[in-house]
Amino acid sequence: MAGAAALCLLLAALAFRAALDRHVDRRYAFAPVVPAVPADGAAVARGRHLAVAIAACVACHGDDFGGRAVVDNAVFGHIYAPNLTRGAGGVGRSFTAADWARAIRDGVGPDGRGLVVMPSDEYEHLSDADLGALIAFLQRLPPVSHALPPTRLGPLAAGLIVLGRARMIAAETMRHPVPATGAPAPGDTVALGRYLATVGGCAGCHGPGLAGQRVPGAPPGTPAASDLTRSGIGASWTEAQFAGALRTGVRPDGTPINPFMPWKYAGQMSDGEIAAIWAYARTLPPAHR
Numbered sequence: 001m002a003g004a005a006a007l008c009l010l011l012a013a014l015a016f017r018a019a020l021d022r023h024v025d026r027r028y029a030f031a032p033v034v035p036a037v038p039a040d041g042a043a044v045a046r047g048r049h050l051a052v053a054i055a056a057c058v059a060c061h062g063d064d065f066g067g068r069a070v071v072d073n074a075v076f077g078h079i080y081a082p083n084l085t086r087g088a089g090g091v092g093r094s095f096t097a098a099d100w101a102r103a104i105r106d107g108v109g110p111d112g113r114g115l116v117v118m119p120s121d122e123y124e125h126l127s128d129a130d131l132g133a134l135i136a137f138l139q140r141l142p143p144v145s146h147a148l149p150p151t152r153l154g155p156l157a158a159g160l161i162v163l164g165r166a167r168m169i170a171a172e173t174m175r176h177p178v179p180a181t182g183a184p185a186p187g188d189t190v191a192l193g194r195y196l197a198t199v200g201g202c203a204g205c206h207g208p209g210l211a212g213q214r215v216p217g218a219p220p221g222t223p224a225a226s227d228l229t230r231s232g233i234g235a236s237w238t239e240a241q242f243a244g245a246l247r248t249g250v251r252p253d254g255t256p257i258n259p260f261m262p263w264k265y266a267g268q269m270s271d272g273e274i275a276a277i278w279a280y281a282r283t284l285p286p287a288h289r
């Protein structure tokens, strides 16, 4: 009997391993759409603002873009966001503009592998101008010498990948190559807010329609991402309170916002950008009645 049970377990483990390999070993072969990469100071400054405040690459790749462990435990795994600079161990040493575009907008590495945890299903909506500015900024990063070990998936990350939940390999759910996208029309505040809520990840955590949800794959004990529509904070908060909460990480009632909410980065958006997200959230149907 014990032998039969052990055999069953072994077969289940092998089947799981094969299913995981199908996801992890899949290769995506396509020519990415590469934007023009500008060289002027204004574009590079725009790239920095995207990398720090809007798309918050620093949240995972580190304040100096030298790479760091995004998750580091035996259950989920040891997941490393690589060094993006030209320093030793950095991908910037060898990356071409096409490699940057493929990694950021398609979520695929130069070897054709779908990147794990890297949220390209948000960045696929970056406009061509913004992607070009971002690449211009990344190419000019001061070199940081920092080599990271390869990512090792733990049982939880592996399970989430096999179950296809929690957007673990964004490339799997996208069509490649991601086509070029235009920027929101100048002066269209609501369109700008929708754009920022998408590429800025608000919708990725707070759910489509910003209706609020438990964030898939979030560590146990993380509160649900709040309802940002008129039935949620929109029912009682003012625009100034919304901006204040993002800038300080403290709600109008004085309680702190859980650090899983990346307010430190979102709070570095401009007044106009925060106002645009608020304006967009107010156009959304209330999530609850």
Ligand code: HEC
Pocket: 051, 055, 056, 057, 058, 059, 060, 061, 070, 079, 080, 081, 082, 084, 091, 100, 103, 104, 108, 109, 110, 114, 115, 116, 117, 118, 119, 123, 134, 138, 151
């Ligand atoms: C939620 C965390 C997270 C955020 C935010 C994030 N990344 Fe990543 N990124 C990762 C991880 C983890 C990997 C490694 C994935 C792998 O090796 O499978 C990665 C991989 C990459 C790679 C591929 C490197 C290679 O070896 O092929 C590039 C380039 C990159 N990220 C750039 C960016 C840029 C630019 C931004 C912001 C626009 C960004 N990332 C935002 C987590 C993140």
Ligand code: HEC
Pocket: 196, 197, 200, 201, 202, 203, 204, 205, 206, 215, 222, 223, 224, 225, 226, 227, 228, 233, 242, 245, 246, 251, 256, 257, 258, 260, 261, 262, 266, 277
């Ligand atoms: C990585 C996931 C994640 C991202 C990205 C994210 N949020 Fe959040 N957010 C959360 C979670 C989780 C909470 C709940 C925190 C708590 O209850 O303490 C939250 C709370 C908030 C709150 C406080 C609401 C309340 O009811 O107290 C505001 C405001 C907010 N988020 C706005 C935004 C905006 C705007 C963006 C995009 C710029 C954004 N969030 C991006 C996860 C996220």
